[in-house]
Amino acid sequence: MTGNSGNIDGKQAGPKVFEPVWAIALNTFRETVRDRILYALILFAAIVTVLGIVLGSLSVGQDIRILKDIGLAAISFIGGIIAVFAGTNLVYKEVERRTIYLIFTKPVSGWQFVLGKYIGLCLCVAVMVAAMGAFLIFVITAASGSAGFAEQLRQMGQELALIYLELLFVTALATFFSTFSTPVMSVLFTLAIWLAGHLGDSLIELGKLTQNPVISQFLSVIFYCLPDFAGLTRIRGHLLYGTVPGIEVLTYLVTYVFAYVLMLLVLAAIVTERKEYT
Amino acid sequence: MADVVIQATNLSKELTSSLLRRKVRILSGLNLKVARGETFGLIGPNGAGKTTSIKLMLGLMRPTEGAAEILGMPAGDKKALAQLGYLPENPYFYSHLTGREFLDFAGQLFGIEKKERSERAQELTKLVGLTEAADTQMRKYSKGMLQRLGIAQSLINRPQLIFWDEPMSGLDPIGRKDVRQILFHLKEKGTTIFFNSHLLPDVNEVCDRVGVMNRGQLIVQEDVKNISQGGSYKDLEDFFLEVIAKAEAGAEARS
Numbered sequence: 001m002t003g004n005s006g007n008i009d010g011k012q013a014g015p016k017v018f019e020p021v022w023a024i025a026l027n028t029f030r031e032t033v034r035d036r037i038l039y040a041l042i043l044f045a046a047i048v049t050v051l052g053i054v055l056g057s058l059s060v061g062q063d064i065r066i067l068k069d070i071g072l073a074a075i076s077f078i079g080g081i082i083a084v085f086a087g088t089n090l091v092y093k094e095v096e097r098r099t100i101y102l103i104f105t106k107p108v109s110g111w112q113f114v115l116g117k118y119i120g121l122c123l124c125v126a127v128m129v130a131a132m133g134a135f136l137i138f139v140i141t142a143a144s145g146s147a148g149f150a151e152q153l154r155q156m157g158q159e160l161a162l163i164y165l166e167l168l169f170v171t172a173l174a175t176f177f178s179t180f181s182t183p184v185m186s187v188l189f190t191l192a193i194w195l196a197g198h199l200g201d202s203l204i205e206l207g208k209l210t211q212n213p214v215i216s217q218f219l220s221v222i223f224y225c226l227p228d229f230a231g232l233t234r235i236r237g238h239l240l241y242g243t244v245p246g247i248e249v250l251t252y253l254v255t256y257v258f259a260y261v262l263m264l265l266v267l268a269a270i271v272t273e274r275k276e277y278t
Numbered sequence: 279m280a281d282v283v284i285q286a287t288n289l290s291k292e293l294t295s296s297l298l299r300r301k302v303r304i305l306s307g308l309n310l311k312v313a314r315g316e317t318f319g320l321i322g323p324n325g326a327g328k329t330t331s332i333k334l335m336l337g338l339m340r341p342t343e344g345a346a347e348i349l350g351m352p353a354g355d356k357k358a359l360a361q362l363g364y365l366p367e368n369p370y371f372y373s374h375l376t377g378r379e380f381l382d383f384a385g386q387l388f389g390i391e392k393k394e395r396s397e398r399a400q401e402l403t404k405l406v407g408l409t410e411a412a413d414t415q416m417r418k419y420s421k422g423m424l425q426r427l428g429i430a431q432s433l434i435n436r437p438q439l440i441f442w443d444e445p446m447s448g449l450d451p452i453g454r455k456d457v458r459q460i461l462f463h464l465k466e467k468g469t470t471i472f473f474n475s476h477l478l479p480d481v482n483e484v485c486d487r488v489g490v491m492n493r494g495q496l497i498v499q500e501d502v503k504n505i506s507q508g509g510s511y512k513d514l515e516d517f518f519l520e521v522i523a524k525a526e527a528g529a530e531a532r533s
Contacts, residue, residue, distance in 0.1 A: 016389045023386030027372060034374040097370045102431070105336050105364040105441075106387040107356040277338040278293065 020108045021116040028120025032086050033127070042131060050139075064144050071136035072159055072236075079129050079167045080194070086124070087174025088186035090117045091272065100277055110273030114265055118175050125167050133160040159239050165257050166232045170194055172261040173227070179271040196222075197229035227260055283439055283470050284312035288344035289334055305330050305494045307344070312487075314438075317461070317471040319481040319502075321518060322491035328474040329367055331491070332441050335472075336364060349439065360388060363432035367443040367474070369424060373417035377408055377427050380416060384431040395434075402430040407456060421448035429460065440464065442473040446480055458484060482506070482514040490518060492525045 051070065091114070094100040103113055137152045144152075173193055177186035196203075203223045207216035235245050235253065289308040292301045305327045312318045320328045333339045335346045337354015346353040349361055371380055378399050385395035403412040406426040416424065425448045432440055445461075446454045454477070461484045464471060475481050481488060482502060489499045498521050502514065511517040 019389045020387045023383055027375070027383055030379075031372060031374050098366065099370055099372060101338060101364070101366045102369070102371070102384070103387065104338060105359060105362075105366075106384070106435075107360040107389075108387055109356070276340055277333070 017112070020106075020112045021119065024103070024108075024113060024116025025120035025123065028090070028117050029123045032082075032121060032124040035086075042128070046135065064140060067140055067143060068136075068156070071139070072156075072163065075129060075132045075136065075160070076163045076166070078132065079125055079163060080170055082128055083121070083125055083167050083170040084174050084187055084190050084194070086121055087171045088178045088181075088183045088190060090121060090175050091178040091268075092181075092183050092186070095277065104277065109269075111266075111269035114175065114179070114269045114272055118171065118265055118268075121171050121175070122168055125171060126164060129160060129164050129167065158244070159236055162232055162236050162239070165254065166229060168261055169227055169229070169257055172264040176264040176268045176271075179268045179275075193226065194229065197227040198233060200226055200228055200230045228256065231256075281314040282311045283314050283349050284310065284318075284335065284472060285347040286310040286331070286335065286344065287346075289331070289341050289346055290343040291330055291334060291339060292342040303494060305334070308496050310489065310496060310499070312470060312472060314470055315465075315468045316487060317465055317485045318473075319485035319488045320472070320474045320491060321476070321478065321481055321488055323522065326491040327494040328491055329443055330494075332364075332443055332472070332474065336362075336441060360435065361438045363435060363437035363440040365428045365432040365440070365442040365445055368447060369428035371416050371424060371427065374415065376413050376415055377403060377419070377423075377430075378412040380427065381431055381434055384434045388435040390435065398434055398436075399430075402433055405433075405460060406430045422450060422453050425449055426453065426456075429457065433464075437469065439470040440472070442471070444474055444476070446475055446477045454480060478513075478515045478518060488514065490521045492522055493529060495525075497521060497525050 091100075094103070094117075133156065137149060137156055140156075141149045141152050170190065174186060174190045177189045181189065200223050203219045203226075207219035210216060210219075232253065235249065238245055286308045289305060289310075290303065291305040292303050294301055308327075308331055310331075320331065322328055330339065334341050335348060335353050337352075337359070341353075348355070348358040351358040372383075375383065381399035381402060382395050385398060390398070399412070403409050406429050408423060408426055408430065411419065411423060416427070419427065425445070429442070429445060432442065445457055449457060458480060461471060465484075471484075485502050487499060487501050488505075489496050491497065500517070505511055505514055505517045511520065
């Protein structure tokens with residue numbers, strides 16, 4: 001039995017480097033999907049969407065718009081809840097349950113672990129958003145009777161993609177905090193930054209109102225450090241009213257989100273690598 | 279000693295208590311060498327520093343002083359980790375996975391090909407007596423079954439060296455006998471074995487050499503043959519109790 005390991009010299013050339021990443025991602029995905037809480041959230045989405053139909057029927061001529069608004073808000077909210085609560089437990093739970101011993105006594109680096117956990121949760125969030133989005137589009141198609149499923153998918157696909165982009169961001173924040181903080185504190189930190197990121201514009205306005213250059217400068221620095229969730233919401237607003245932003249805006253947005261996510265994951269990997277598992 | 283695969287030199291660890299910020303020394307100056315193919319048992323009372331020693335050798339913890347080398351590489355080196363197997367004390371696994379899925383996961387972490395992983399999972403579940411439960415979720419496993427699965431995952435990469443922390447824990451007499459047989463099988467194949475245990479008859483039966491730890495110090499190392507054949511001690515338990523009693527008396531006299 002001796003001397004015939006799969007990767008005997010510990011070198012991980014080419015695609016082998018991503019083998020542990022994929023294993024950890026798949027395990028995280030399985031764990032989150034097999035968690036029954038997700039089914040409750042899908043049920044919640046269905047209830048909210050049905051509520052949208054009821055509300056829509058009460059408002060003459062605006063039923064589809066209200067249904068879309070409520071449905072997308074529900075998807076964003078539920079996706080966010082999954083990202084925050086599952087994300088903040090990601091690394092912490094591995095340490096608490098001591099399953100981390102089994103990972104880091106194998107040839108796995110901190111970055112492979114963090115990236116695997118992140119990708120696994122992002123896959124899970126993607127499935128959830130896709131499932132809820134498909135359900136919403138189905139309900140809208142049935143309610144409107146005019147445009148077919150494919151047409152509704154074309155119209156709402158970009159909004160769903162933007163919601164997912166924001167959730168990638170939130171998942172990265174939650175993952176980062178889970179590497180060094182308890183789940184309760186991580187939830188608080190993530191929610192605080194998520195909320196503050198949505199209020200970014202208000203910080204600049206507040207700075208102007210104070211008329212104090214030092215405070216104004218300080219608030220500007222915070223504005224630029226915080227993730228720009230408000231920007232994402234603005235673009236979703238444009239999409240809702242049928243205005244498609246230019247390719248340069250979308251390119252900027254995607255680059256911005258991925259750069260921020262990369263920075264958070266690098267920091268999370270550094271923390272994980274430096275940590276001791278007593 | 280020819281071909282040393284585990285070497286600890288003045289390995290020491292201090293932890294800082296979170297409340298009073300007081301430093302507590304949990305391991306002091308561990309010097310140890312284990313040769314290729316040897317079976318070494320580390321024994322000692324609870325809190326003696328056995329698990330800490332293993333964690334330092336595996337790179338899960340960093341030493342305050344000293345160093346450990348595994349297969350000629352620094353502790354925690356990925357090349358060394360690729361060639362060893364580890365069973366933690368009271369192992370916790372992913373309860374949502376089946377035994378087979380977990381072994382596949384462990385194999386993937388080593389970069390083993392899918393077909394090979396599947397064959398090894400089959401072979402190892404048979405070795406540890408879990409063939410029938412291989413497709414059952416681990417949340418339904420008993421403590422003994424988890425221990426068996428832990429042993430199986432520690433062998434998935436066909437390691438040259440294994441570190442087992444309390445491998446007999448949670449096992450019934452039949453399970454203990456099975457683990458002893460696995461240990462003999464690994465010994466025959468030339469695997470170097472390092473394990474901690476409280477079950478001295480098992481240590482006596484399996485090990486070539488033992489080290490006794492007390493209060494964070496390795497106080498004695500001895501060949502098992504010398505203990506049983508030297509005539510001074512009835513058995514390993516007798517040796518262990520006397521060594522610990524002497525160490526405790528010495529510690530009390532110093533304090």
